[in-house]
Amino acid sequence: MKAVSLESYIPIARPQLGPEEEKAVIEVLRSGQLVQGPRVAAFEAAFATATGAEQAVATSSGSTALFLALAAHGVGPGDEVITSPLTFIATANAIVQAGARPVFADVDDTLNLDPTRVEALISPRTKALLPVHLHGNPCDLRQLGAIAERHGLALVQDACQAVGASIAGRGLGSFGTAVYSLYATKNITTGEGGMVTTNDPAVAARVAALRHQAYSAGGGYRHDEVGYNYRLTEMQAAIGLCQLDRLEAVTSARRDNAAFYDQAVDGVRFPRPHVLPTSFHVYHQYVLRVPAGSRVQRDPLQSELDLRGIGTGVHYPVPVHCQQPYRELGADCPAAERASSEMLSIPVHPGVSEADRERVAAALAAL
Numbered sequence: 001m002k003a004v005s006l007e008s009y010i011p012i013a014r015p016q017l018g019p020e021e022e023k024a025v026i027e028v029l030r031s032g033q034l035v036q037g038p039r040v041a042a043f044e045a046a047f048a049t050a051t052g053a054e055q056a057v058a059t060s061s062g063s064t065a066l067f068l069a070l071a072a073h074g075v076g077p078g079d080e081v082i083t084s085p086l087t088f089i090a091t092a093n094a095i096v097q098a099g100a101r102p103v104f105a106d107v108d109d110t111l112n113l114d115p116t117r118v119e120a121l122i123s124p125r126t127k128a129l130l131p132v133h134l135h136g137n138p139c140d141l142r143q144l145g146a147i148a149e150r151h152g153l154a155l156v157q158d159a160c161q162a163v164g165a166s167i168a169g170r171g172l173g174s175f176g177t178a179v180y181s182l183y184a185t186k187n188i189t190t191g192e193g194g195m196v197t198t199n200d201p202a203v204a205a206r207v208a209a210l211r212h213q214a215y216s217a218g219g220g221y222r223h224d225e226v227g228y229n230y231r232l233t234e235m236q237a238a239i240g241l242c243q244l245d246r247l248e249a250v251t252s253a254r255r256d257n258a259a260f261y262d263q264a265v266d267g268v269r270f271p272r273p274h275v276l277p278t279s280f281h282v283y284h285q286y287v288l289r290v291p292a293g294s295r296v297q298r299d300p301l302q303s304e305l306d307l308r309g310i311g312t313g314v315h316y317p318v319p320v321h322c323q324q325p326y327r328e329l330g331a332d333c334p335a336a337e338r339a340s341s342e343m344l345s346i347p348v349h350p351g352v353s354e355a356d357r358e359r360v361a362a363a364l365a366a367l
């Protein structure tokens, strides 16, 4: 095997940052107003518009945004929240932090919460559904929305990986409360950061209050309940405004790389992402399956690609119901477990050049 020089290594993620972000941060530093200024408000307004929601409230991370969104929808002790086991563990942790219990329903071919498995798990304690748009691929929100409505449940979307995604031309934010992450590896980033979007003014107001120590609207260091410090800074919001300007370009670059892989990679050996007909997938990750009976198994394939200078990832290798804190719940999710052992994310971010993606496809064909 030829040694590969470091500069030709294709990473699995790389943030898109430029002189615009640098200038914006310096302006904030020189303004002297580092928090609670105009940039957070401007970022929230622009984010709501970009995601099809009426309102957006910025927080310190996707995790804090998830927690606050659940709390604002009244999720608390004694409640159950039905969610996907195939996600970053933060999804389930937010449910526990809100005082409630996660109930895991298995996934469908999109690797998202399977609507046909949800209703059997609804109990008198069920308060909300928390589906995830894993890898930036929209889940079956129409069916999940109908189930939520039929049973009087809140619907909170974990759209942390899905900024810019839509269904039938409608931004995810238009379907009800959604939560986004602005972490460094996400499609747009502020380093750390999160956003709750909603069409419910009461939810927006409650998230805004709770993130800021539940200050009373009247001010004067009066607090209506126990709150938190989950604020976003002006520096982060300034970066976020620049990142939103890039959203269309980064999304089309990801979709262009994904369309290339759809054509160039053998879809029989490596089944491709399953996308619902009306979904606009934003390819936070491009995830192939390496079926159990393949001539090269997933883990050795990943090591071989690494030797050839191709970074890959597994999102995620252990489903949440099999993680230590959640094992005792005894969830039965065989499809999620199978997916965890077969999934392989290949580089799809905007920093992947045409030559890079050709190298990825050639390596997959050769191995």
Ligand SMILES: *Cc1c(COP(=O)(O)O)cnc(C)c1O
Pocket (backbone or CB within 6 Å): 061, 062, 063, 064, 087, 088, 090, 091, 132, 158, 160, 161, 181, 182, 183, 192, 193, 194
């Ligand atoms: C990134 C992510 C989170 C958590 O977001 P942070 O900003 O890292 O706190 C939650 N859920 C999913 C699906 C994520 O990808």
